[in-house]
Amino acid sequence: MQFGGIVALDEVSFDAGAGEIVGLIGPNGAGKTTVFNVITRLYTPTEGEVRFDGESLLGTPPNRVIRRGIARTFQNVELFRGMSVIDNVRVGAHARQGEQSADDVLFYVNLHSVRDRPASELPFGTQKRVELARALASGPQLLLLDEPAGGLSHEEVDQLGKFIRRMRDDFELTILLVEHHMGLVMSVADRVHVLDFGRKIAEGTPAQVQADKGVIEAYLGAES
Amino acid sequence: MSLLELRNVEARYGPVKALHGVSLTVGDGELVAVLGANGAGKTTTLRAISGTVRRTGDLVFGGEAIPGRTEATAKAGIAHVPEGRGTFSDLTVWENLRLGAYTRRGGIKDDARRVFGFFPRLEERRHQQAGTLSGGEQQMLALGRAMMARPKLLLLDEPSLGLAPIVVNEIFAALERMKVQDGISVLVVEQNANLVLAHAARAYVLEVGTVVVEGTSDELRANESVRKSYLGY
Numbered sequence: 508m509q510f511g512g513i514v515a516l517d518e519v520s521f522d523a524g525a526g527e528i529v530g531l532i533g534p535n536g537a538g539k540t541t542v543f544n545v546i547t548r549l550y551t552p553t554e555g556e557v558r559f560d561g562e563s564l565l566g567t568p569p570n571r572v573i574r575r576g577i578a579r580t581f582q583n584v585e586l587f588r589g590m591s592v593i594d595n596v597r598v599g600a601h602a603r604q605g606e607q608s609a610d611d612v613l614f615y616v617n618l619h620s621v622r623d624r625p626a627s628e629l630p631f632g633t634q635k636r637v638e639l640a641r642a643l644a645s646g647p648q649l650l651l652l653d654e655p656a657g658g659l660s661h662e663e664v665d666q667l668g669k670f671i672r673r674m675r676d677d678f679e680l681t682i683l684l685v686e687h688h689m690g691l692v693m694s695v696a697d698r699v700h701v702l703d704f705g706r707k708i709a710e711g712t713p714a715q716v717q718a719d720k721g722v723i724e725a726y727l728g729a730e731s
Numbered sequence: 732m733s734l735l736e737l738r739n740v741e742a743r744y745g746p747v748k749a750l751h752g753v754s755l756t757v758g759d760g761e762l763v764a765v766l767g768a769n770g771a772g773k774t775t776t777l778r779a780i781s782g783t784v785r786r787t788g789d790l791v792f793g794g795e796a797i798p799g800r801t802e803a804t805a806k807a808g809i810a811h812v813p814e815g816r817g818t819f820s821d822l823t824v825w826e827n828l829r830l831g832a833y834t835r836r837g838g839i840k841d842d843a844r845r846v847f848g849f850f851p852r853l854e855e856r857r858h859q860q861a862g863t864l865s866g867g868e869q870q871m872l873a874l875g876r877a878m879m880a881r882p883k884l885l886l887l888d889e890p891s892l893g894l895a896p897i898v899v900n901e902i903f904a905a906l907e908r909m910k911v912q913d914g915i916s917v918l919v920v921e922q923n924a925n926l927v928l929a930h931a932a933r934a935y936v937l938e939v940g941t942v943v944v945e946g947t948s949d950e951l952r953a954n955e956s957v958r959k960s961y962l963g964y
Contacts, residue, residue, distance in 0.1 A: 510863065534895045535867025536852065582866045582893060583815055628744045631814055631889075632769030654866075657892050658814070660768045660922055661963040687895055690963070728897035 508541055508552045508705075515541045516552070517705040523649070528675055528682045530696035530713070532689075534726050537702040539685045540582060543651050546683075547579055548572050559649065573602045578642035579651035582685070584634045588627035592618060592637050595626050599644035612644045615677075631658035643674070649681045650674075656688040668694045689727070693717065701726065732794065734759045734916050735780070735884055740788035742779045749775040751940040752788065757884065762910055762917040764927040764948075766961050767937035773920040774814050776937065777886045780804070780918070781811035793883065805834045810882035814889055816873040820862025824853055827861050827872055831879030839879060846875035849905045866893040874902065878909070885909075887919040891926070899923065903930050924961035928952060936961070 508516035516538045523529040531539050544550045546557060548569040557564040559575060567575055578599070586595050596609040613619045616636050621629060626637050635655055642650055655671070656664045668691050675682055686692050692699060693713040701709040701722050709719045716722050733756035742750040750772050757763045767773045779786035782799040790797055797807050804811075810831075818827050828846060832839045847854035850871040856864060861872055870893050877885055885906075891899040907930055909915045921927040928934060928948040936944040936957060944957060951957045958964055 535871070535893070535898060536865040540866060624747075628747070630770040630774065654893060656922075658769055658889060658922065660766070660961055661924060662960040663769055664922075665963070687891075687893065687899075689896060726895050726897055728900050 508538070508545055508550060515705050516545070518555070519702065519705065519707055520555075521700045521707065521710065523681050523683055525648075525681055526675065526679065527697050528671065528684060528695050530692040530699040531683060531685045531702065532687070532692060532699060532716075532726065533702035533708075534704075536704075538705040539702055540653060541705075542702070543579060543653055543683070543685065546572075546651065547577060573645050573647075576603075576646070576648035577651070578645045578647035578649075580635065580638040580642055580653055580655060582653040582657070584631065584638060586626040586634055586637055586641075588625075590626060591623050592626050592629070592640075593622045595637055596640045596644050599641035603645040603647075607644065607646070609640075609644050612640045616640045616643070632663065643678065646678075647680065649683070651683045651685075653685045654687065655684070656686055656691050661690075664688055664691050667691065671695050689717070733757060733791075734761075734793060735918070736789075736791045737776075737780065738789040738791075740776075740779050740786050740790065742775050742784050742786045744775075744784070749784075749940055750779060750786075753779075753937070753940070753942055755935050755942065755945070757916050757918050758932075760910055760914045760916055761933070762906065762919065762931045764924075764931035764934035765918065765920045765937060766924050766927075766934055766951075766957070768960070770939075771937040772940040773937055774888055775940075777811060777813075777888050777918070777920060781809060781886060783811065783813070802834075805880070808880075808883035809886065810877035810880045810884070811886040812873045812877045812888060812890065814892070816869045818861040818864075818869050818872050818876070821860060823858050823860055824864070824872055825857045827876050828853075828879050831876035832881075835881060837881075842879050842881065846878055849878075849901070850875055867895065867898065870894055871898070881913075882915065884916045884918065887917060887921075889920055889922060891921060891923050899926065903927075906930065924957075925963075928962075 545552050600609045696713050699713050699716045701716055703725045709716050709722050735757040737755050739752040765773050778784040782801045782804045786799050931948050933947050934951050935942050
């Protein structure tokens, strides 16, 4: 994947098995969000192939990706700001006529108390949860989470970790997780891929990559 | 005397009251942390200080009452790095940095050199549009832009958001240097409580829009409920 002269992703290959939670970590500008943008078809890779459920995604336009069963959240929150929480989630439900109503999903993520509030008025961490509800409402098979722990305290991150695993089990999801909060990645991911300068520099279980010298140098720092 | 003092500050969003009388102080050259759960009022506290949300109650900065308008705040020497960064995405990295110095007199070369020293990535990308930077690089730019203002007080809303652990450590080391070398005061909201308490002299814990615990970092680390909720041990 290139932008002008900048190679954002350089022959990156990885896979996620059904029901797996796969972590994607790496330094800033390593290409993590670009991977999400390639999968959701916002970007078309200059080379390579993306397959989902055995079939190429590259022929699917961005607005049809959700119908293939892929939903995402965004690092810096991309909600419909003027709309209420429930209307935001309805957009997700509408996109794929999921089996669950938007209200069911709100109950599931424990947001019913703010159902009719404008989404833009809510605290950052809550807005991230609204995005998650919107994605879930589309009934995805694959869920891409871009820094879900943003704006949460330690205790809340712990709860989020348990919630991600429960969600995976309840909805039979495959989850790709970009996150800098190592406590969260290490507690929920089955496998972790590490990117640096658009290349994959390591992969393995959370414990394996945490002990990897290259990963410590490029990403974690000596103290971690 | 404190550089900043808030007395009974309240703020609301429409019908919802977000701050129920927050009082806090930041001393000269002091780094003070604000902890709290999602929705506790941390971001609103910073917004009330910079005037980006309407407030009632008293705010005294450098011995003077500052009106709750953003331009008055900026001119008085308060720089706010908001949640979500707020960089100008159509402008280049360099233009964003120059804008940071807009409200003050004096040159910008040395300041820019210092910013690039902290964040070499910004120098590599100085002619690139801010909107094309990665999320973490935009966070670096927002911090750099605030540093260009040579503020007396820096308000930071989750500086670690979106940044690799190694960069987060560098940022706190940089804040420490700015504090010592330039006497800058910092009020920082941060989810990584272990890290921020290692650098802060004092901290406030907010719950539902009020201060429920305050003390030195050591006192907070010894507080059992703080440990459980924010430090994780």
